[in-house]
Structures are given as structure tokens and as C-alpha cells.
Amino acid sequence: MPLRPPQPFHLIVASIVVALGGEAALLWKLSQRPASPPPVSVSNPSPTPAPSAPPLFTAPGIAPPPNPANPAATPLQSAPRPVTAPPAASAKPLSPDARAQAKALFDAANVALRGGDKKGAIENFRRVVAIAPDHLPTRLNLALLYLEQKRPTEAIPHLQKAAQIDPKNAAARFELARALLALKRTDEAIAPLREVVRLAPRERAARALLAQIYAAQKQPALAYAQWAALAQNEPRDVEAHLQAAGLAADALKRPREAEKWLRRAVAGAPRDPRPALLLGRFLLARKDAPGAAKTLSQIAKTRPDVFDIYPMLADARLASGDLPGARDALQSAILRLPKGKTPADRKQIALAEGGLRLNLGRLWGQSKKPAEARREFERAAALLPRSAEARSFLAAASLQSGNRKAAIAALQNALAIDPKRLNDRRFLAQLLAQDKNWKAAAAQYAIYTKAQPRDGGAWLEWAQVASKAGQTEQELQILAKLTALQPRERRFHLRRAVLLRDKKRPAEALASFQRALALQSDDPNVLADIARLQTQLQQPRQAAATWKKLIALRPEAVSAYRALLESSERAGDGASARLFLARQLSQPRENPRALSEVLRFYERNKQNSQAKALLSDLVARNPKARFARAALDSFEPVPVAPKPPAPKPRETATPSALPTVVPTPEAGTTLPE
Numbered sequence: 001m002p003l004r005p006p007q008p009f010h011l012i013v014a015s016i017v018v019a020l021g022g023e024a025a026l027l028w029k030l031s032q033r034p035a036s037p038p039p040v041s042v043s044n045p046s047p048t049p050a051p052s053a054p055p056l057f058t059a060p061g062i063a064p065p066p067n068p069a070n071p072a073a074t075p076l077q078s079a080p081r082p083v084t085a086p087p088a089a090s091a092k093p094l095s096p097d098a099r100a101q102a103k104a105l106f107d108a109a110n111v112a113l114r115g116g117d118k119k120g121a122i123e124n125f126r127r128v129v130a131i132a133p134d135h136l137p138t139r140l141n142l143a144l145l146y147l148e149q150k151r152p153t154e155a156i157p158h159l160q161k162a163a164q165i166d167p168k169n170a171a172a173r174f175e176l177a178r179a180l181l182a183l184k185r186t187d188e189a190i191a192p193l194r195e196v197v198r199l200a201p202r203e204r205a206a207r208a209l210l211a212q213i214y215a216a217q218k219q220p221a222l223a224y225a226q227w228a229a230l231a232q233n234e235p236r237d238v239e240a241h242l243q244a245a246g247l248a249a250d251a252l253k254r255p256r257e258a259e260k261w262l263r264r265a266v267a268g269a270p271r272d273p274r275p276a277l278l279l280g281r282f283l284l285a286r287k288d289a290p291g292a293a294k295t296l297s298q299i300a301k302t303r304p305d306v307f308d309i310y311p312m313l314a315d316a317r318l319a320s321g322d323l324p325g326a327r328d329a330l331q332s333a334i335l336r337l338p339k340g341k342t343p344a345d346r347k348q349i350a351l352a353e354g355g356l357r358l359n360l361g362r363l364w365g366q367s368k369k370p371a372e373a374r375r376e377f378e379r380a381a382a383l384l385p386r387s388a389e390a391r392s393f394l395a396a397a398s399l400q401s402g403n404r405k406a407a408i409a410a411l412q413n414a415l416a417i418d419p420k421r422l423n424d425r426r427f428l429a430q431l432l433a434q435d436k437n438w439k440a441a442a443a444q445y446a447i448y449t450k451a452q453p454r455d456g457g458a459w460l461e462w463a464q465v466a467s468k469a470g471q472t473e474q475e476l477q478i479l480a481k482l483t484a485l486q487p488r489e490r491r492f493h494l495r496r497a498v499l500l501r502d503k504k505r506p507a508e509a510l511a512s513f514q515r516a517l518a519l520q521s522d523d524p525n526v527l528a529d530i531a532r533l534q535t536q537l538q539q540p541r542q543a544a545a546t547w548k549k550l551i552a553l554r555p556e557a558v559s560a561y562r563a564l565l566e567s568s569e570r571a572g573d574g575a576s577a578r579l580f581l582a583r584q585l586s587q588p589r590e591n592p593r594a595l596s597e598v599l600r601f602y603e604r605n606k607q608n609s610q611a612k613a614l615l616s617d618l619v620a621r622n623p624k625a626r627f628a629r630a631a632l633d634s635f636e637p638v639p640v641a642p643k644p645p646a647p648k649p650r651e652t653a654t655p656s657a658l659p660t661v662v663p664t665p666e667a668g669t670t671l672p673e
Contacts, residue, residue, distance in 0.1 A: 094132055102131045106138065118145055129158070136165050136172075143175060152179035163192070170199040174206055186213060197226075202233050204240075211243065220251030231261060238272055241265035249282065258282065266295070273299055273306045280312050289319035300332075307336045314359065323367050330360045354383030358390050361397065370400035381410075388418035395427065407431055422451055426458055433461070438469035449481075456486050463495075472499055483515075490519040497529070506533045524554045531563065540570035548580055555584065561597045569605075578614050585628070586621035595627060608635075 094102065109124035125142040128135060139162040146155035156179050162172035173192040180189035190213060196206035211226035224247040230240035241261045249258035262282055265275035276299035283292035293316035300309045310333035317325035334356050340346030361376030374397035381390040391414035398406035411428040414421060429444035445462035452458060459482045466475035479496040486492065497512030510533040517526045531546035547564035550557060561581065568577035585595055595618075602611035615632040618625050 098131050102128050102135070105131070109141075118149065121145060133161070134165055136162055136169070139165065140172060140175075143172075143179075147175065147179060147182075150182075152182040155179045156183075168199060170196045170203065170206070173199070177206075177209065181209075181213075186217070189213065201229075204230055204234070204237070208240075215247070220247050223247055224252060228261075231264065235264065235268040238265050238269050238275060241268070242275065242278060245278070245282075255282075255286065266299075271302055273303050273309060277308060277312060280316060284312070284316055284319065287319075289316050292316035293320050293322070293325075305336065307333060307338070310336065311356065311359075314363075318363070323363055327360060327363050327367075330356055330363065334360070350383045354380045354387065354390065357383065358387070358393065361393060365393070365397060365400075370397050373397040374401055381413075386417055388414040388421055388424070391417070392421065392424050392427075395424070399431070404431060404435060408435070420451075422448055426461075429458075429465075430461065433465050433468075436468075438465050438471075441465045442469065442471070442474070453481075454485060456482060456489075459485065472503065475499060476503075483512075487515075488519060490516050493519070494526070501529065501533065506536050509533055510537065522553060524550055524557065527553065528557075528560070531560075531567070535563075535567060535570075540567045541573065543567040544571055544573065544577060551580075551584055555587075555591055555594065558593050558597045561594050562601050565598065565601045574610065578610060578617075582614055582617040582621060586618050586625060588622070588624075590625055590627055592627045595631070599631065611635075 105124045105127045109121040109128070112118070112120035112124060122142065122145050125138050125145070128138045129142065132138065139158045143155040143158040143162065146152070146158070156176065159172055159176035159179060162169060163176060166172065173196045177189040177192040177196070180186075180192070190210070193206050193210040193213070196203060197210060200206065207226045207230050211223040211230075214220070214223035214226065224244060227240050227244040227247065230237055231244050234240065241264055245258040245261035245265070248254040248261065259279070259282060262275055262279040265272075266279055269275060276295055280292040280296040280299075283289075283295065293313065296309055296313040296316055299306070300313060303309070310329045314326040314329035314333070317323075317329060334353060337349055337353055337356075340349045357376045357380040361373045361380060364370075364373035364376060374394065377390060377394035377397050381387065381394055384390050391410045395407040395410035395414065398404075398410060408428065408431050411424050411431065414424050415428065419425075425444055425448045429441045429448060432438075432441035432444060442462065442465050445458060445465065449455065449458055449462065459478055463475050463478040463482065466472075466478060476496060476499055479492055479499070482489070482492045483496060493512050493516040497509045497516060500506075500509035500512060510530060513526055513530045513533065517523065517530060520526075527546055527550040531543045531550065534540075534543035534546060544564055544567040547560050547567060550560045551564060554560070564577055564581075565574070568574050581598060585591055585598075598614065599611055602608065602614075612632070612635050615628050615635070618628040619632055622628070
């Protein structure tokens with residue numbers, strides 16, 4: 001059985017989700033920039049810069065220009081790069097005075113930045129923009145200052161202008177996208193990000209941000225394409241591989257691609273435990289327990305200090321049928337638990353150890369080692385003071401160890417923690433019944449059946465407890481519930497009928513017997529009980545009909561014949577009974593014992609004429625009825641001649657005396673009275 005409930009393979013790793021509702025999450029790069037800009041270096045520019053000339057000013061906070069042959073060499077995580085292309089063709093050349101004024105204002109902004117006066121720096125940069133609107137570094141610096149002060153609305157026009165000035169500047173478009181996201185204008189941010197990806201296809205930050213936007217918009221295929229491109233470009237980018245694997249597995253339902261990215265991540269970062277852990281979980285979800293165990297065993301050798309490896313390795317080995325290996329993995333996990341520094345840390349670590357020992361005890365139990373299992377469950381219960389599950393397992397292990405009292409105590413503790421554990425409550429009731437503590441067992445069954453009123457097994461167990469305790473009324477109430485719950489279960493009707501009969505409640509007993517008979521009509525014992533109860537309730541006609549059914553079912557039931565005649569006499573319907581008996585006793589196979597019982601009844605009641613009529617009818621129906629003919633002959637007088645020469649002595653029977661039929665060797669069986 002698994003140590004933990006199976007978990008779906010949802011998004012594999014937690015990523016930086018685009019926080020559309022807050023600007024701070026989208027401006028995280030600003031915190032990485034130096035607070036003070038580097039010194040300003042001013043070149044001796046010409047009035048009209050040449051295409052290969054450096055920018056007009058070196059903006060504070062701007063990195064040196066990258067190699068033009070490799071525009072993606074400098075990552076976007078750093079500050080934006082300066083313009084490497086000439087200004088737009090529409091840019092107006094500056095006069096020398098305007099150029100000098102712009103330089104002075106630019107220097108003043110630089111001084112203000114060094115002094116921490118960002119407000120003054122912004123004001124001077126704005127004056128520079130008013131004089132030289134096409135100066136790219138000033139536009140970028142002004143936009144960055146606005147973004148740093150969480151003023152994206154004011155930064156956007158400068159970033160848009162910077163993108164117009166230098167169509168190949170990826171940094172300006174990236175910052176523009178971030179500003180738009182800060183204003184929750186997500187749809188507008190996608191276009192500049194796609195431009196950044198086109199201009200710098202190997203740039204990670206833009207692709208990652210674009211992938212996050214697509215994921216937030218529930219476009220997993222587009223998000224997957226960005227992460228897959230990043231993973232393909234950089235084999236050691238673990239996050240890109242894991243994000244691609246998560247989208248492939250969950251959103252796109254492409255398990256083969258997910259496994260491919262996870263294996264690439266493991267190969268690209270063999271000492272990073274995250275890819276191996278996620279690959280192990282993925283293989284477990286796909287029922288490849290041996291593959292998961294192999295992957296996790298390898299990372300355990302490489303990084304034996306990582307605690308998270310061992311619980312999952314135990315799951316994989318258990319699913320592979322390797323119980324000793326699973327136990328070893330859990331024991332390794334226990335040994336690698338960290339030491340808590342604060343009381344809160346120590347409490348959390350104790351809870352983690354308790355969970356591990358609980359799973360270890362379950363493994364010992366599956367290995368048929370109840371003593372070892374009980375030891376681990378006791379430790380788990382001590383570490384998990386509010387865990388009813390630990391005490392439930394402790395009860396099972398204690399019972400398997402032969403200690404029923406300890407099992408009862410553990411179950412009582414579990415129910416004190418969580419009274420809604422119904423299986424534990426029924427288990428406790430069963431143990432109390434085995435301990436012959438009928439009253440306590442009945443109390444537990446009462447609580448259980450109130451919560452589970454349709455559990456017929458529990459009702460039956462409670463009925464047995466009530467029977468053992470001699471609580472007949474309680475047993476009758478339980479049986480009434482059982483018969484209502486399972487109306488076609490015959491034994492419940494029979495048991496209730498017997499109890500009602502013994503309690504001298506014939507009407508209710510008769511009704512229960514009749515329900516049992518309706519479920520099985522060929523039960524002679526039930527027929528006999530019904531007939532007796534009908535007789536007791538002064539229902540002779542119904543009793544006679546029941547006795548007839550019994551005789552037809554069991555002709556060897558001798559006592560039923562006498563009972564039939566008695567009921568018929570009370571009902572005033574002796575002729576009908578005699579006719580039934582004539583048909584029944586005239587069968588080819590004679591029943592001398594039943595015939596003797598009938599003749600005895602007539603003899604006791606001095607009804608010789610009835611007996612003779614019955615015998616005559618029998619002989620007429622079956623001329624080969626030897627015993628009936630012999631009995632009939634005993635009723636006839638023997639004729640005597642006037643003067644017999646030598647009459648032979650002959651035994652005669654007077655009509656007033658009824659013959660006694662000799663029973664055959666085959667004795668029938670009678671029902672118990």
C-alpha cells in the first residue's frame with residue numbers, strides 16, 4: 001500500500017508568476033541596479049554623430065555597449081544597453097549652444113544622482129529631453145527612474161520613444177513590457193516582449209516573462225514553446241526544463257515530451273536534486289516504480305544530504321515490492337532530519353519524524369513484524385500527540401502482538417482525538433465484545449450505527465452482543481432495524497420470530513414467521529411454528545391449512561397428522577381433514593406410522609365411524625394398501641354357520657375396538673414439539 005496518497009503531476013516547479021495586480025513584482029530588476037550611477041564621461045561629440053560614433057552622452061547606470069556582433073551577449077537582467085545605432089533620420093541636429101546646455105543639464109542630473117537627489121535628476125533629465133528629444137540614453141535613464149519610483153505611466157512614453165529611436169534596442173522594449181504589466185495592460189505587453197525575443201532569441205528574461213504571461217492567460221502551448229526554446233538553447237537551465245516538462249505533462253498531455261525534458265535536466269545538472277526528484281515522481285505517477293527507484297537511488301548517491309530524496313525513494317521501492325529497501329530509505333530519512341534551532345523548528349521536525357516513523361511502522365507490519373511495527377507506532381504516537389491515525393495503527397500492531405488490552409487503550413485514545421473515526425469505533429466495539437465487555441461494546445455499536453445506519457454487518461454484530469448479554473428487548477429492536485434494512489434476509493426474521501415466541505408475544509412472532517416463510521416456503525420447522533401459533537391465537541382453520549402444507553411437504557412428520565385432526569375438529573371441518581388424509585395416505589408408498597397416529601386419534605375420541613370411513617376411502621383409492629386393508633378387516637364381523645362340523649377358532653375384532661397398525665421397519669421422523 002502506498003505510504004502517501006497519490007499526487008497528480010501538476011506544474012512541476014513553482015515559477016515566478018506574473019503579478020498583474022502589483023507593480024513591485026514586475027520591477028524586480030530595479031533593485032539590482034546600483035543606487036549611485038558611475039561617473040559621467042563626456043566625449044567631444046560632433047554636431048552630427050556618425051553612424052559608428054558612440055552615443056551623445058554616457059547615461060548614468062548604463063553598461064558599456066555590447067559587442068555589436070553578438071547583441072545578446074549582455075543579459076537583460078542587467079541595465080539597458082546604450083544606443084549602438086545612429087539616431088533616427090528624422091532627428092534634428094543640435095546647435096552648439098543647445099548641445100552645451102544639454103550637456104550641462106546632463107551633468108547636473110548626474111551630480112543629483114550621486115547625491116541621492118532623484119527628484120532633481122528627473123527634472124534635469126526632462127530638460128535634456130526637451131532640448132534633445134532623440135537622445136536615447138537620457139530617455140532610458142528617465143524611464144528607469146520613473147520605474148524605480150513606481151511611476152510606470154510616466155515611464156511608458158519615454159520607453160516608446162526609445163524604441164522608435166533605436167528599432168533594434170531590445171532593452172527598451174523589455175522595460176516597456178514591464179511598465180505595461182505594472183499597469184495590468186497585459187495584452188499590450190506581449191508585442192514588445194515578442195520583439196525582444198526576435199531581436200535577442202537567446203535572451204532568457206524576455207522568454208521567461210513571455211511564457212509566464214501566456215501561462216496566466218491559459219495558453220499553455222505558447223508558454224511551452226518559450227520554455228522549450230530556452231531549454232533547447234541552454235542545457236543547464238534547470239528551471240526552463242522543469243517548466244517545459246510541467247506544461248507538457250499537465251496542460252498538453254504529452255508525457256513523452258515531459259519525460260524527455262526531465263531526463264535532459266537530470267543530465268544537464270547531475271548534482272541538482274530537483275530534476276531527479278521530479279523525474280522520480282513523474283515515473284511513479286506513470287507506474288514505472290523500478291525506473292523511479294533507479295533515478296532516486298542515483299541522486300541519493302550523488303547528494304546523500306538531501307532529505308527529500310528518501311521518502312520518495314521509499315515509495316518507489318515499496319511500489320516495486322522491495323520492502324527491505326523501502327525500510328532502509330525511511331530509516332535514512334530519519335537519520336537526515338535537521339536539528340531545529342527554535343521551538344517552532346523543533347516542533348515541525350518532530351512532526352516530520354513522526355510521519356516517517358508511522359510509515360516505517362506500516363512497512364514493518366507489511367513484513368509480518370508486529371513487534372517492530374508496534375515499536376515504531378509507539379514512537380510515532382509520542383511524536384504526534386494529536387494523530388489518531390498513529391494510535392489506530394498502534395492498536396492493530398498491539399492486537400497482532402497478542403496484547404488486546406493495549407489495543408483497546410490505543411483505540412480509545414484515537415477516538416478521544418477524533419471521534420469521527422468510525423472504523424476505529426467498530427474495531428473497538430469488536431475488541432470489547434471479544435473481551436466480554438458487553439455493555440461497553442453495545443455503547444460503541446450504538447454510536448457507530450447512528451453514524452452508519454445502513455451498515456448491516458455492524459447491526460448484526462450488535463445483535464449478537466445483545467444476545468450474549470441477555471438483552472432480549474434490545475436485540476429485538478436491533479433485529480427490527482435489520483429486517484427493515486435487509487428485508488430479504490430470512491435469518492433475521494427467524495431470529496426475531498423465535499425471540500417473540502419465547503417472550504409470549506404470539507401475534508408478532510406469527511408475523512415474523514410468516515415473513516420468513518414467504519422467503520422460503522419449504523421450511524417444515526417454520527410451518528410447524530406457524531401452525532402452533534395459529535392454534536394458540538384461536539385460528540384453527542388457518543392452523544389446519546398450515547398442517548396440511550406441512551404434511552404434504554414432509555409426510556413422515558407423524559405428529560402433524562394428529563395436530564391436523566385436532567385443528568380440524570376445533571374448526572368443525574373434520575370431513576375436509578379426513579378427505580385430505582385419504583388422499584395423502586393412499587399414496588403407493590404406505591405410511592403405517594402416520595396411519596397408526598390417525599387411528600389412535602379416532603380411538604381416543606371414540607370416532608370409530610370416522611376411522612372406518614377413512615379406511616374404506618383408503619382401500620378404495622389404493623386396493624394394494626396392505627396396512628389399511630388389514631385395519632379395515634378388523635372392523636368387519638366374522639359370519640358363523642348354523643351347525644358347523646368343526647369350526648376353526650378365529651380371532652375377531654369388535655367394531656368398538658380400533659386396530660393398532662404395526663409400523664414398518666422404516667420409521668419416519670417427527671418434528672420437535
